[in-house]
Amino acid sequence: MVKFELKRDRIIARWRDRKYEYIIEPRYWRNPWIGVLLLVLLPLAIFRYPAFLTMFTTANLLAAITIPLGLQMVGTARVNFGPQLYLGIGGYTAALLNLHLGWHPFLTFLATIVMCAAIALMLSPITWIAKGLYFSLITLILPLAFLDLTFIYGDLFRGEVGLVGMSPLLDLGRVTWNYVSYYYLSLALMLFYLLVADKIGRSRYGVTLAAINEDEDVARMMGVNVSRNKVFYYVFPSVLTGIVGWFIVHTFRTFAGVTYLPLDYMLKILIIILIGGRAYSYGAVWGAYFVAILEDVIRPLGPINYVVFPLVLIAAIVFLPRGEGIFGLYHKRHHRDYFPQLKVRRN
Amino acid sequence: MLEIQGLHKSFGGLQAVSDVGFSVQEGEIVGLIGPNGAGKTTVMNLVSGTFKADRGSIRFMGEEISGLPSNKICHRGICRTYQIPRPFYAMTALASVTVSVLNGGHRPNMSLFDASFEASYYLEFVGLFAKRDTLARDLNLYELRMLELARALATVPKLLLLDEAMAGLNPGEASRALDMIWSAQEQFGITILWIEHVMKVIMAAAQRIVVLQHGQKLVEGTPKEVINDERVIKAYLGGRHVVH
Incomplete structure (x- = not known):
């Protein structure tokens, strides 16, 4: 009893x-299982409304982009303003190989990992060379440059229209079941990223990451191989972001750079980071759900919705200056919990 | 243990260190003194790998270390503290020292738990165990200096570079810090190269003193020899204070 x-x-x-x-x-x-349970049970309440399922699938994917970004920001001690570059690279790699060469989603998955890792590795020296604002500016420009390429080579990338008709990951026969299955797949992807980020954060590597984020010169003096860590934490999260691109291609079956590469998309990611707490993995989930719901709510407003996100971003910067986010402020149990403060450094 | 020969370093047109050479024997405490801008911290930055020397050689345990990155120099057994403490402000004292334990000495595959346990030992040694869960930003200057010492000791150094460890401490704290440095030397068998402006402390602690002025070596000798040297008095106090 x-x-x-x-x-x-x-x-x-x-x-x-x-x-x-x-x-x-x-x-x-x-206990994160409470949150997981709620997310698992969510479709039971809304499975009759595909619009809601799509909205929450988008939220999961936004969180799946933001979680690795947080890891990257702490590991490289730099603020990356263009993680959607790898979303584009992953998405276009998967879409082009599937459409033109007929590759199975499993093969396009491997190709996405290889392509994102290769490009991230090639670009990783910027984490050593570019400091502070310069790094942020370079990473801001890269996705925009890629977006231009999708227009210049319109025959290949199909510019504004994008690529359509890629093979689906799953096809359960009924549209509703497909929506539900994509929700669960996106949830699994997001939870996997959350688990990885959480495990890293709580391990010996997490302590080293925190040291790099605090002061990389001192960390180096204490024996931390900062350069190697920076390359790893630039490449690994980039590959994770690329996998989200692959997922979008094989679930929504359409991919256009104009949707994911412009600054508007980064604006959403920034709001998630500011609301969920900078570089705080669990906060990213709350932030992503907030942004996805807000986006759907303001859509009927028409052109005004282009102003709402920048306003929300400015409000978040002004009212949450400590970088812990609403979620962080509320959820921090001990004052001694390590909360990464991301700064745009001069050194 | 440490041999420095013909060390040169310039920043643009400013020659910060010019043809500096001296050696440090195992088990010694060597003081590095000089007026402001003499190039003491630059020498320390060159030895610890923060800067790369333009010319000259730095040999540690018979191996050339000039030009190596700081983390490799740390793994060879040299660690330093900073003139203005540079703690990890958002991390606790225990976590800060744990970083050194995990990355400094050769401890492959050590778990976070074991590393924290070992870090507690160093915190206990410097008297900060009770403050292990305090964020570095909440520690006072003396505690920050002790935290830096614990962090450096946790890398298991053979040579410890102390950069003005007494700066800003009151006489009581300075005396406690000096005792701590002596007991660290005794317990861990480390050699110390020490930059200091508090003459009373460095003259009592060091076996040998190297004096720098305008980036060049002025004098080298025992504290007694150095303190009575006309060139040193002139460098510190001006020519009119020299008694002929």
Whole structure:
């Protein structure tokens, strides 16, 4: 028989010789399984509304882009303003190989990883050379340059129209089931990224990452191979972002650079980072859901919605200057929890 | 242990270090003194790999280390503290020292738990164990200096470079810090190259003193020899204070 006992700040449940404690205030509900369970059960409530399923699938994908970005920002101690470059590279690699060479999604997956890793490795020296604002500016320009290429080589990339008709990852016969399956696949991808980021953050490598983010010269003096770490934490998250591009290609079955490469898309990622807390993995999920819902809510407003996101971004910068985000401010349990503060450094 | 020969370093038109050479024997405490702008910290930056020398040689344990990156120099057994403490402000004292334990000495595949355990030992040694969960930004200057010392010791150095370890400390704290440095030398068997402006401390602590002025070596000798040297008095106090 389970016995419940109400204490000042917690509920204690006793069953046989076991004791379970639940703190009443939600901010102490640290068990991520609660969040996972909610996300898993979500389609049961909304499976009749494909628009909602698409919205939450988009939220999962936005989170799946932001989580590796947080890892990258801490690991390289630089603020990357253009992670969508690898989304574009991954997406176009998968789409072109599938359309023109008929490659199976599994093969395009491998090709996406190889392509993103190769390009990221080639560009990784910018994490050593470019510092502070210069790094941010370079990374800001790269996706825009790639977007231009998609217009210049319109025969290949199909410019504004984009590529359509790629083979799907799954086809369950009914449209509703397909939407539900894509939601779960995107959720699995996002949760996998969350798990990876969380494991890294809590491991010996996480402590080293934090040291690099704090002061890379001092970290180097303490024996940390900063250059090697920077290359790894530039390439690895880039590959993870590229995989999201691959996923979009084989689920939405359409991919246009004009959707993912412009600054508007980065604006959403920035808002997620600011709301969820800079470089804080769990916050990215909350931020992504906020942005995806906000985007759908303001869509009927027409042209005004182009102004809403920049306004939200400015508000987040002004009212959340410490970089912990709404989620971080609320959720931080101990003052000693390491919260990466990302700064645009001069050195 | 450490041999420096013909070291040159310039920043644009400014010759910061010019033809500096001296050696440090194992187990010694060597003081590096000189007026402001003499090039002491530049020498330390060159030895620790922060800067690359234009010319000259730095040999440590018989191996040339000039031009190596700081992390490789750290792995060979040289670590340093900073004139103005540079802690990881958003990290706790324990986490800061854990970074050194994990990356400094040769400890392959050490778990985070074991590393934290070992880091606790260094914090205990410098008297900061009670503050292990305090963020570095909340520590006072003395505690920051001790944290830097713990961080450096955790890399298991053979040669410790101390850059003005007493700067900003009151006499009581300076005396405690000096005791700590002596006991670190005794317990860990380290050699120390020490930049210091507090003459009373460095003259009591060092076995040998190297004096720099305008980026060049002025004098080298025991504290007694150095303190009575006319050139040193002139460099510090001006010509009119020299008693002929």
